[in-house]
Amino acid sequence: MTSMTALGFRSWRIGYLPAIYIILIVVIIGAGLTSDRFLLPSNLIAVFQQAVITGIVALGMTIVLIGGQFDLSTGAVVMMSAVMALLISPDSAVAAILAVFIPILAGAAVGVVNGLAVYAVRANSIVVTIGMQFLIVGLVLAAVSGQHVYPENLAASFRAIATTRIFGIPMPVVIFAALVALLSVLMSKTVFGRHVYAIGGDIETARKAGIRVIQIGTLTFALSGALAALAGVIIAALVGHVDPTAIAKYEFPALTAVVLGGTSLSGGEGRPAETAAAILVVSVITNLMTIMNYQYPVQLLVQGILLTGAVAFYAYRRGHA
Amino acid sequence: MTAPIIELVDIAKSFGGIRALKGVSLSIFPGEVMALVGHNGAGKSVLVQIISGVFSADKGTMLVAGQPVQFRNPADARDAAIETIYQTLALADNLDATANFFLGRELRKAFGFLDTRRMKDVAARALQALNPEFIDIERPVRQMSGGQRQAIAIARAVHFNARCLIMDEPTAALGPRETAEVGELILRLRQKGLGILLVSHDVRDVIRLANRIAVMKSGQLVGVVDAEGANEDSIVNMIIRGSAKGIRH
Amino acid sequence: MRASSLTSKPIFIHLFVKPPLVPLLLAASFLDGFWTSGNLRTLMESISTDGLIVIGMTIVMIAGGFDLSVGAVMAMGGVAAIVLLPFGLPIGLLGAVFAGGLAGYLNGLQVTWLRINPFIATLSMMVIVRGATLAYTDTRPVVSLDENFLLLNGGRPVPLPFLVLVIVAILAHVALTQRPWGRHVYAVGAGELAAAMSGLKTARLKRQCYVLSGVLAGLAGVLLASRLGTGSPIIGEATPLIAAAAALLGGASLRGGEGSVAGAIAGLIFVGCLINVLNLLDMPSYYQRMTIGGLLLLLVVTDGTLMRLQPR
Secondary structure: OHHHHHHOOOOOEEEEEEEEEHHHHHHHHHHHHHHOOOOOOHHHHHHHHHHHHHHHHHHHHHHHHHHHOOOOOOOHHHHHHHHHHHOOOOOOHHHHHHHHHHHHHHHHHHHHHHHHHHHHOOOOOHHHHHHHHHHHHHHHHHHOOOOEOOOOOOHHHHHHHHOOOEEEEEEEHHHHHHHHHHHHHHHEEEHHHHHHHHHHHOOOOOOOOHOOOOHHHHHHHHHHHHHHHHHHHHHHHHHHHEEEOOOOOHHHHHHHHHHHHOOOOOOOOOHHHHHHHHHHHHHHHHHHHHHHOOHHHHHHHHHHHHHHHHHHHHHHHHOOO | OOOOEEEEEEEEEEEOOEEEEEEEEEOOOOOOEEEEEOOOOOOOHHHHHHHOOOOOOOOEEEEEOOOOEOOOOOHHHHHHOOEEOOOOOOOOOOOOOHHHHHOOOOOHHHHEEEEEHHOOOOOOOOHHHHHHOOOOOOEEEEHOOHHHHHHHHHHHHHHOOOOOOEEEOOOOOOOOHHHHHHHHHHHHHHHOEEEEEEOOOOOOHHHHHHHHEEEEOOOOOEEEEEOOOOHHHHHHHHHOOOOOOOOOO | OOHHHHOHHHHHHHHHHHHHHHHHHHHHOOOOOOOOOHHHHHHHHHHHHHHHHHHHHHHHHHOOHHHOOOHHHHHHHHHHHHHHHHOOOHHHHHHHHHHHHHHHHHHHHHOOOOOHHHHHHHHHHHHHHHHHHHHHHHHOOEEOOOOHHHHHOOOOOOOOHHHHHHHHHHHHHHHHHHOOOHHHHHHHHHHHHHHHHHOOOOOHHHHHHHHHHHHHHHHHHHHOOOHHHHOOOOOOOHHHHHHHHHHHHOOOOOOOOOOOOOHHHHHHHHHHHHHHHHHHOOOHHHHHHHHHHHHHHHHHHHHHHHHHOOOO
């Protein structure tokens, strides 16, 4: 409990529990009441599967945002990583290992470039990462000449990333849960995490306190890139092929969840665990809309309204955005 | 004669085309309070920031305890036992008192983990030694009063064994009682043998608290006078006119 | 005239340095088919619609903000115009422009009243508008066969949209340079607090800029729809980037308080020609994406570096 208050801010709580968890329970109950298809085990598993990819992206975005910056290039990194993993054609266990680590390294490298542009050059993080997104998508498309990537003979060990079940829970969900735990510890109990909060709170103060702002800031972006790449690898293992022209925009639902989970848009506040809860909220809502036959456009609309609402609400509560 | 804690020799600094400091030489001795006064834009802040490591001088040398030093960043200055209390206090609003106390030099356990319990103990003791009424150590700094925030900044500087303490307008945002408390603190620190550089607008305060007063104008040192026997008008005259005519050095 | 005073004149910089317009045109001359009347007409048409948006973007940037929603608003404008055509051409036009202005006003409210960061505010608006447009059209483009509407794109030798751009550019230039309003906008961008303390109604000024951006985006959407013959809900994904790149090239800055219509036009022509050249070279669309993305990245990084070296 000490570590929670050491951060000097308290999440919006109802009773002792952070509000987002209450919202999650409410939303789940609401969804269950609205549609009996929601509570079907197969559907619930689908909800979690959906949540995992966006969730991993959102975790990375949370860390970058705690440091006060935005990373909107993650969707492109997910795609890049999925394509890379499949191009490495993991038809053996050895290749499978490469297919996991090389994309992650590539994602981290992209993050480093982003981080340096933002922290060393002090360029605007939104514009930099959006530009980077375009650049990467273009590069990947050029690399595969716009063609569908459909490797044959995917090794079982590679597909196992997505298909194994531990105690009945799909591996991706286990990975996600492990990441939430790891990142929570990283942010609240290590010097690195403390420094990220400091940088996000007041970058000049952090600098004056001797914190290596450029190194730590760049590391947050590298982490975000690596996480996005991990998500891409999971997709590759899950689906087995990638259509590079179908670029799903993961950044937006991820950002919505990050804000909903209480991470401040001006930096210095936020917790990975609460982002995870918020991701589940967003996934449940999106899933409900799919069940009720509201297609993608309406889902997009609702997400946008959700984001604006969340930003406005927290801005009102905090007294600033 | 004891060696100065800090000695500046001919320090010059320019920003683009503006010459902020034009060859300033100054010495601060242990156990003395050296005041730095002057108009806005006289170069006080730049000088302070060079000593505290935020900037590096373009020309000239700085010696700490007789050894020449080159500070590349604020951490280097802290390593040389120079602590700075900025006018804005340089506290992170989103963190609590303990986190701010140890900002940048957190106590660690293995593998980069924070030793939160030890830090809380140390910070609590240091803060209470300074101000026994400081109880709520877990509140975010954002919610604290000016005096409490000031206490954190001072306690932090003192705790880390400064040899030299730079205080930039410490009483500017404080009421009379807290100003008096800061004054007493400065005297106590002086007795401990710290060298203190006190930057202030308030000439009367400065005459009361300091041993010597350095006056700056337009990037240059106009003169250094003994506080004892100095009068307000002559100091103000030096600040405005930039001349030391008729002043005893 | 001394050489140094020539190279520092804005007109020189806008043509030769940033953006390097004349060098690009010279290089493009080596391409077969660049200087043909057909290609020039295509160029003029595409510049016309993007140009309106670049002018809007520049105005918002001068005021210290940013508008990511322009692409989505443009798509919405095209769809709205066609949907309202049965009520008459003027209604169609007004409807699109009004819808754009409304979106802009909502952006302005988010930024001034809710105090949301302009990037996030316009990002949400972009998603909302895009979602609404896609939902309304069921993700399919709406077609128009109305002759009068399609004629909007016509005109010899110069297409009507181009004339519209010229008029808008002149009006914007006059407003920014000759009118107090323009000076106030620059002041707000340069330092909002100082401007407010000088008595300027900063919130209202900012909202006005966002409304202008929305109106121009809506108008651009109408003209584009007339050129394509359909109102497509999916166009304009890259538009905010292209507009931002053009605006930055033209001297606007993310800091605010800088930029000009002349620069915006120069930047616009540069980016337009660049894309045109890539098309002539038969480069697939992903190379275009890369180029725009890379260009923007480069621009923002240099903008940031300059910010560091020349604190205001």
